[in-house]
Amino acid sequence: xxxxxxxxxxxxxxxxxxxxxxxxxxxxxxxxxxxxxxxxxxxxxxxxxxxxxxxxxxxxxxxxxxxxxxxxxxxxxxxxxxxxxxxxxxxxxxxxxxxxxxxxxxxxxxxxxxxxxxxxxxxxxx
Amino acid sequence: xxxxxxxxxxxxxxxxxxxxxxxxxxxxxxxxxxxxxxxxxxxxxxxxxxxxxxxxxxxxxxxxxxxxxxxxxxxxxxxxxxxxxxxxxxxxxxxxxxxxxxxxxxxxxxxxxxxxxxxxxxxxxxxxxxxxxxxxxxxxxxxxxxxxxxxxxxxxxxxxxxxxxxxxxxxxxxxxxxxxxxxxxxxxxxxxxxxxxxxxxxxxxxxxxxxxxxxxxxxxxxxxxxxxxxxxxxxxxxxxxxxxxxxxxxxxxxxxxxxxxxxxxxxxxxxxxxxxxxxxxxxxxxxxxxxxxxxxxxxxxxxxxxxxxxxxxxxxxxxxxxxxxxxxxxxxxxxxxxxxxxxxxxxxxxxxxxxxxxxxxxxxxxxxxxxxxxxxxxxxxxxxxxxxxxxxxxxxxxxxxxxxxxxxxxxxxxxxxxxxxxxxxxxxxxxxxxxxxxxxxxxxxxxxxxxxxxxxxxxxxxxxxxxxxxxxxxxxxxxxxxxxxxxxxxxxxxxxxxxxxxxxxxxxxxxxxxxxxxxxxxxxxxx
Numbered sequence: 001x002x003x004x005x006x007x008x009x010x011x012x013x014x015x016x017x018x019x020x021x022x023x024x025x026x027x028x029x030x031x032x033x034x035x036x037x038x039x040x041x042x043x044x045x046x047x048x049x050x051x052x053x054x055x056x057x058x059x060x061x062x063x064x065x066x067x068x069x070x071x072x073x074x075x076x077x078x079x080x081x082x083x084x085x086x087x088x089x090x091x092x093x094x095x096x097x098x099x100x101x102x103x104x105x106x107x108x109x110x111x112x113x114x115x116x117x118x119x120x121x122x123x124x125x126x
Numbered sequence: 127x128x129x130x131x132x133x134x135x136x137x138x139x140x141x142x143x144x145x146x147x148x149x150x151x152x153x154x155x156x157x158x159x160x161x162x163x164x165x166x167x168x169x170x171x172x173x174x175x176x177x178x179x180x181x182x183x184x185x186x187x188x189x190x191x192x193x194x195x196x197x198x199x200x201x202x203x204x205x206x207x208x209x210x211x212x213x214x215x216x217x218x219x220x221x222x223x224x225x226x227x228x229x230x231x232x233x234x235x236x237x238x239x240x241x242x243x244x245x246x247x248x249x250x251x252x253x254x255x256x257x258x259x260x261x262x263x264x265x266x267x268x269x270x271x272x273x274x275x276x277x278x279x280x281x282x283x284x285x286x287x288x289x290x291x292x293x294x295x296x297x298x299x300x301x302x303x304x305x306x307x308x309x310x311x312x313x314x315x316x317x318x319x320x321x322x323x324x325x326x327x328x329x330x331x332x333x334x335x336x337x338x339x340x341x342x343x344x345x346x347x348x349x350x351x352x353x354x355x356x357x358x359x360x361x362x363x364x365x366x367x368x369x370x371x372x373x374x375x376x377x378x379x380x381x382x383x384x385x386x387x388x389x390x391x392x393x394x395x396x397x398x399x400x401x402x403x404x405x406x407x408x409x410x411x412x413x414x415x416x417x418x419x420x421x422x423x424x425x426x427x428x429x430x431x432x433x434x435x436x437x438x439x440x441x442x443x444x445x446x447x448x449x450x451x452x453x454x455x456x457x458x459x460x461x462x463x464x465x466x467x468x469x470x471x472x473x474x475x476x477x478x479x480x481x482x483x484x485x486x487x488x489x490x491x492x493x494x495x496x497x498x499x500x501x502x503x504x505x506x507x508x509x510x511x512x513x514x515x516x517x518x519x520x521x522x523x524x525x526x527x528x529x530x531x532x533x534x535x536x537x538x539x540x541x542x543x544x545x546x547x548x549x550x551x552x553x554x555x556x557x558x559x560x561x562x563x564x565x566x567x568x569x570x571x572x573x574x575x576x577x578x579x580x581x582x583x584x585x586x587x588x589x590x591x592x593x594x595x596x597x598x599x600x601x602x603x604x605x606x607x608x609x610x611x612x613x614x615x616x617x618x619x620x621x622x623x624x625x626x627x628x629x630x631x632x633x634x635x636x637x638x639x640x641x642x643x644x645x646x647x648x649x650x651x652x653x
Contacts (some may be wrong), residue, residue: 050472057465083303090382090478090545097542107552109538114477121476 023091048125054120057106058115075113087115127618130175130312131321131341138347141317142169142355143652144336145351147323147366150214151633152640153357153621154301155259156197158308159644161315166652168315169349170469173322174211176302182342183210186322186509187362193500196389196520197584202478204516207587208359212319213302215587215632220297220413223260223634224267225253227443229433230628236440239386239496242625245605252638252645259637261304262294262423272425278409281427281513282402283540288446289432293631295413295424307458308361309322316486321347324511326354326370332613334376357619357640360387360589362424364502364622365516367593367603367610377593377610380537382603384502387520388627390586391527394489394532395554397571399454399467400547401480410448431533442526443493443629444533450565451486451562457566459485461552470548474525479545485566487554491586493629494526502592523581531578552576588632592623608639619643 059066065074096102096111103115110118128139129484146157149172157170174183187205195201209217226246233241254265266272269281271288281290309317318339323340335348356363364384370376377383399405409427430445454471465473471482494500504514531551538549553575557568596602599611604623610616619640621632 016332047472047476050469051476053469054283054338054465054473057463057469060464084392086478089480093477094543096544097539100539102542106461106466107571107576108465108470109535109542109549109551110470111542114473117477118473123308 037047038081048121051118052122052125054105054110055118056113058103058110058119059122061105062103062115062119063071065116066123068120071116071123074116075120089117127312127316129316129318131318131339131345131347132343134345134347135653136345138345140169140318140347140349142167142316142349142351144353144355144647145169145171145349145603146355146357147171147337148173148181148214148359148362148620149212149302149317150228150357150359150620151216151219151301152636153355154213154232154309155307155358155637155640156355156464156619156644157315157317158305158312159641160647161309161312163644164648164652166314166648168316169351170309170315171318171321171323171337171349172212173320173626175319176306177211178209178211178217180211180342182321182510183320186210186342186511186513188509188520190505191518191520193519193521194583197582202585204361204518205229205587207589208361211302212306212317213300216299216301218587219299219633221260221299222293222631223256223262223296224291224293224630225249225638226630226635227430227433227579229436230443230626230630232437234437234440237442237495237626239601240626243595243602249635249638249642252641255635255641256634257636259641260296260299260634262289262296267291268600269427273409276425278411278425278427279581281409281429282410282546283402283429283537283544285540286432287435288429288537288540290409290427290429291308292409292425292427295426297422308418314504318349319559320346320449322511323358324369324513325372326366326376326616328371328613332376332616334613334616342510353615353617353651355617355619355643359620360592360622361502361516362621363618364592365504365513368504369514376616377603377612379612380596380600382585382601384499384592386496386591386625387497387500387502387518387589388494388496388624390588390627390629391492391494391522391530391581392489392584392586393492393530393581394449394487394553394584395582396488396490396537397459397485397552398488398541398547399471399474399482400484400486400541400544401474401482404451404453404484407451407484407486410451414450420574423553426454429537431536434549435536437531441532442495444490444530444631445492446533447489447491449487451484452566453624454482457485459566460570462526467550470550474548475561482547485565487569488534488549490530491631492530492533492631493627495523496591496626497521497523498596527579527581534575553582554588579653586631588621588627590627590632593618593622594625595623596625606645607650615646617643
């Protein structure tokens with residue numbers, strides 16, 4: 001690989017394989033209280049840690065969102081199967097960007113929805 | 127024909143149809159064009175010789191910077207941002223070529239002093255000719271045309287808000303190497319080296335009667351010509367005009383000479399983690415001479431605010447360059463606290479998007495608003511030839527920085543809206559880079575230290591605007607044909623005539639304007 005990344009294809013990190021690695025993480029995001037039901041794979045834990053890091057950073061800058069019930073209500077994600085949640089989340093996230101519902105977290109421009117989802121994970125993860 | 131002014135008898139005199147002062151991109155282009163395409167005698171007067179390093183000549187560029195500093199890694203001096211020998215700044219030019227956008231020529235609401243007296247399409251014939259002069263590919267800057275030729279992927283963002291165009295980047299294009307020998311051999315062109323213009327006396331009508339020059343060895347010489355063209359760059363051109371005519375100045379009746387100095391504001395303060403792999407982003411890879419093309423150029427894409435965005439949001443032009451790109455897994459920029467690129471890359475995947483795959487440093491190259499208080503004046507001290515030294519007071523407007531930050535935010539929105547990635551603003555320190563492969567590992571980003579009103583701005587060595595073009599003598603020093611309003615036979619070539627700077631590198635347009643001036647002189651003035 002050169003400095004501009006000529007051959008840096010990362011076959012293991014497309015959406016399908018990420019899902020496989022994460023197990024039911026998206027469901028966890030949808031309903032943080034179900035976190036314990038998701039199994040404990042290393043990859044999933046790693047991803048959850050990353051997501052929680054974003055959540056903690058968000059809550060530091062937006063402490064009024066530090067309430068699980070309020071976040072669940074704001075996200076309004078019914079408990080369906082994980083793939084449905086992913087598609088819905090993806091649509092919500094894109095719509096946030098399209099409509100200016102953007103928050104600044106550690107300098108990152110994030111959608112309000114994804115930031116709140118991360119906060120939910122941060123608050124519910126044990 | 128080559129003439130070394132140091133070997134002339136003191137007081138030597140030359141006659142020519144056209145005297146061009148300054149052997150940089152503009153001067154060489156114009157002098158060659160006139161000498162080759164018309165039976166005109168041309169003198170091209172150059173301060174230096176064929177090589178860099180004469181300290182007495184370089185020192186003539188020394189002056190004072192009293193406004194915003196010209197930042198490279200460190201503050202730069204006026205002797206570092208210019209090269210005073212044949213070829214001028216083409217000797218350190220990276221060769222990036224792209225035309226300005228149509229919007230760059232328009233009068234724009236919310237941008238005082240915007241608008242050129244010529245339109246984008248007026249320059250098309252000369253931009254096309256400039257491709258030949260600079261020896262790049264055909265006049266085509268559409269990424270769809272070039273991507274298949276260089277085995278590059280598609281554009282990351284290319285829509286009505288932010289579009290992708292390409293730069294054609296020639297092999298190192300020092301004009302002294304490309305055209306020095308040709309000019310030596312020309313029968314119509316006398317290339318006088320080691321000659322420094324020190325005065326342009328005028329008659330009561332404003333007509334320049336001759337160019338007076340000196341060598342650093344003490345010789346004097348004079349050039350008599352029908353037409354004089356100053357092509358000395360955006361700092362030296364106003365210096366000579368302000369000092370000319372025995373210190374009374376030429377072309378400065380309205381006090382405009384030296385005002386509206388502009389640079390391009392380069393700000394590398396963003397990281398982007400994208401769902402695209404680094405390989406998929408190779409359209410934006412930068413200069414790579416190994417890529418396959420059927421023309422001897424490198425191609426690299428940049429993303430920029432579209433004309434519609436610039437107009438609707440009353441913004442200044444901005445383009446985004448992917449400085450360095452690598453896989454996210456292999457990139458470990460340091461960040462003391464908060465969410466980093468790996469965290470955000472994972473979050474994107476966990477919320478239904480394509481997870482982050484690559485990481486890149488995003489640099490903006492942006493237009494600054496025309497500002498009459500940003501200016502070149504003369505100091506009280508003089509150089510070894512008795513010429514007043516330059517005082518550069520470069521100033522930005524608050525909206526210049528606000529527009530850059532807004533451009534980054536618009537890019538962040540477009541990346542998010544399309545599910546292509548996320549953008550982080552932060553103060554970026556570039557550490558020691560043993561090799562570029564490790565660059566992303568060597569940077570430190572501090573989002574908390576990012577101050578949108580105090581950006582880390584570096585410069586492009588692009589000096590523009592100090593003899594701006596306008597139909598109205600109260601708003602510009604030169605007319606649309608680049609003639610000084612108050613002089614019937616004095617013209618300016620180069621980026622000093624740009625009324626606005628756009629967000630494209632200037633040399634391609636400098637060459638085009640010089641060719642356009644050559645056409646004008648051949649067909650309208652010297653017939």
